[in-house]
Amino acid sequence: MSDAKPVYRAHFRSIADHSETYPLDEIVYKSRDGHLLEVHHDMAELAKLSAAAWKALFRDRAHSTEWPYGSGVWGKKEWVLPEVEPENVVSMYEGNTNLFWAQRYGAELGLEDLWIKQCGNSHTGSFKDLGMTVLVSMVKEMIARGREIPAVACASTGDTSAALSAYAAAANIPAVVFLPRGKVSVAQLIQPVANGAIVFALDTDFDGCMEIVKEISEKDGIYLANSMNSLRIEGQKTVGVEIIEQLDWEVPDWIVIPGGNLGNVSALAKGLDLCLELGLIERKPRIVCAQAEAANPLYLAYQRNFEVFEPIHARPTLASAIQIGNPVSIQKAIDAIQRYDGIVEQASEAELADACGRADRTGLFNCPHTGVALAAMEKLFARGVIRPSDRVVVISTAHGLKFVDFKVKYHQMQLEGMEAAYANPPIELAPDYALVRGAMLREIEQRFGA
Numbered sequence: 001m002s003d004a005k006p007v008y009r010a011h012f013r014s015i016a017d018h019s020e021t022y023p024l025d026e027i028v029y030k031s032r033d034g035h036l037l038e039v040h041h042d043m044a045e046l047a048k049l050s051a052a053a054w055k056a057l058f059r060d061r062a063h064s065t066e067w068p069y070g071s072g073v074w075g076k077k078e079w080v081l082p083e084v085e086p087e088n089v090v091s092m093y094e095g096n097t098n099l100f101w102a103q104r105y106g107a108e109l110g111l112e113d114l115w116i117k118q119c120g121n122s123h124t125g126s127f128k129d130l131g132m133t134v135l136v137s138m139v140k141e142m143i144a145r146g147r148e149i150p151a152v153a154c155a156s157t158g159d160t161s162a163a164l165s166a167y168a169a170a171a172n173i174p175a176v177v178f179l180p181r182g183k184v185s186v187a188q189l190i191q192p193v194a195n196g197a198i199v200f201a202l203d204t205d206f207d208g209c210m211e212i213v214k215e216i217s218e219k220d221g222i223y224l225a226n227s228m229n230s231l232r233i234e235g236q237k238t239v240g241v242e243i244i245e246q247l248d249w250e251v252p253d254w255i256v257i258p259g260g261n262l263g264n265v266s267a268l269a270k271g272l273d274l275c276l277e278l279g280l281i282e283r284k285p286r287i288v289c290a291q292a293e294a295a296n297p298l299y300l301a302y303q304r305n306f307e308v309f310e311p312i313h314a315r316p317t318l319a320s321a322i323q324i325g326n327p328v329s330i331q332k333a334i335d336a337i338q339r340y341d342g343i344v345e346q347a348s349e350a351e352l353a354d355a356c357g358r359a360d361r362t363g364l365f366n367c368p369h370t371g372v373a374l375a376a377m378e379k380l381f382a383r384g385v386i387r388p389s390d391r392v393v394v395i396s397t398a399h400g401l402k403f404v405d406f407k408v409k410y411h412q413m414q415l416e417g418m419e420a421a422y423a424n425p426p427i428e429l430a431p432d433y434a435l436v437r438g439a440m441l442r443e444i445e446q447r448f449g450a
């Protein structure tokens, strides 16, 4: 036995050919034959610490002020990005989001043990912070090592650009964001604008923006921050570890997650993989990936046992962040679903909106993507796949306040083709005591009377 300090190492490797590897400070997004890369850790070194020791280390670091370990992501630094110097970490103490026992919502459905992982309670209001802290930290590390990186860029209509802009601003690294002109809401536009990103509104759609950002990253050395870059997955995978840690290392029966580009479902599985390999848990939860019916290529492939995958043209959906027909991380996602005895379920626009409405009535405040996950969970429960005694965790991906347009329209009953069963529009009345009192007593009786 030597008592030399452990040196944890990680590198990129092709998901198809594990012998094709690259150092993490190389600017590379895909393998020579066009496959995605993944970050692979030196498992032998990680395994030298016992499962109990890792658990104790993570517990002691959570919420501490010892830089940067109080972050939910950086508290697991050795599992995420060991080689970055702490002084180059760009963190807003993301992660460690609350896992909420949705007691009333669950009881109404008949599920006693339902939990919601509130990833939207984060710096920019979505789980995208978990991945972006890692990517931007690696960029800062690379710049410190002397690499020329003039800027970091992404194509996005929402949460990715918000996260990139905030972390880049914190690090004083230029951020460039490409948005389809006129196709993003004020709320989606304002975060990168406020954070001082260079914001381009292009006369095209998301795919058109993606083409431009790819060309710019190839020809001009601008660092690409879309989820094709597997550094983001390393941060996002901590959600899988964190959920189980918050449940005192007891593995739930199900974890339900909404999917669009499918990086996040892949990341969830990757976090669980490490827990299994290093002996922190001994069994697997089952994963449910939930898609909007309007953007359901993974669901269609699942229906055919993944024998074929065909990209589709995604139609507009209220769950705008998952309106993707040709997901970048499709291969990783299929692998994740297969290894975690997974299920892919879909939700219609009315189903996702009513699932939000119903859960909101019990004190939640859900974004439409979380609505897709809730609706999928409700459908699987109704079909008897999820059983009443199962422990279920639903991953809420963004804060509802980022999507108020959707909620306002729902409660005004202005969403087309939808009854909006849980709409609760304000009652407009003259300021007259008797009128107000009558209406109030009627409402209390109607809603809460026996």
Ligand SMILES: *Cc1c(COP(=O)(O)O)cnc(C)c1O
Pocket (backbone or CB within 6 Å): 126, 128, 159, 160, 227, 258, 259, 260, 261, 262, 263, 264, 265, 321, 322, 367, 369, 370, 397, 398
């Ligand atoms: C990005 C995003 C998703 C989808 O994650 P993918 O990795 O693209 O599958 C879901 N919900 C919200 C709120 C998002 O921002």
